[in-house]
Amino acid sequence: MRTETTTATAPAATPGPGGARRRGPATAVLIAEIRLFLREPGSLFWVFVFPSLLLVILGFVPAFRETRDDLGGRRVIDLYVPISILLAMITAGIQAMPPVLTAYRERGILRRIVEITPFGAASQALEQAASGSWPGWIHLGTVALWTVATGVAASRMFRWQ
Structure with a gap:
């Protein structure tokens, strides 16, 4: 006597047309904004390269690499890391936001956000x-x-x- 067992398997999740997964609207907006930001070489330099380069240059100063007791055992260069991050954030806001807001206003997105x-x-x-x-x-x-x-x-x- 032979018994057969069958197992029900869920159908495999198939990707959408073209083999790509569907993304949510927030992901699509994020990807579009990243692409638009990457088109601006000046913003890329001032947001990513300049603060990093500033830290490297300040790291070459011998006095900045020595630990100091009045700084709680830290080095001076350690204090410049948050300053460099803040510089990058401020630069991103000053250079990248005006073109984005202008484009939003032209396309009517800003009006919908303001509502x-x-x-x-x-x-x-x-x-x-x-x-x-x-x-x-x-x-x-x-x-x-x-x-x-x-x-x-x-x-x-x-x-x-």
Whole structure:
């Protein structure tokens, strides 16, 4: 007597067309923004190369490589690492953000982003009220939600006595 056993296997996950996996919208936006940033050689230099080069140059100074007791046993060059990271972040903000925000404004993305912020929702509600119509519920809800969220955050962060 022969018994047969069958096992049910789940179908293998097949990639989408062209063999590529589907990405979420946030991943697609991140990849697009990275590609746009990589097209700017000046920003790449000032954000990545310059702070690293600055650390290398300062590392060649002999006095910066010696440990000092007044710095808690650290070297002076160790103190320049967070400064270099901050320099890169500030440079990225100054050089990379204006073109990105300009492109967002031209494509209408900035307007959609502003609508979900408290300022955008409040300005829309005031604009509709000034024109004589009742403000939209979505704008009033957004303002109310932000009011509650900031009120709760303030009551937890700041203690009034």
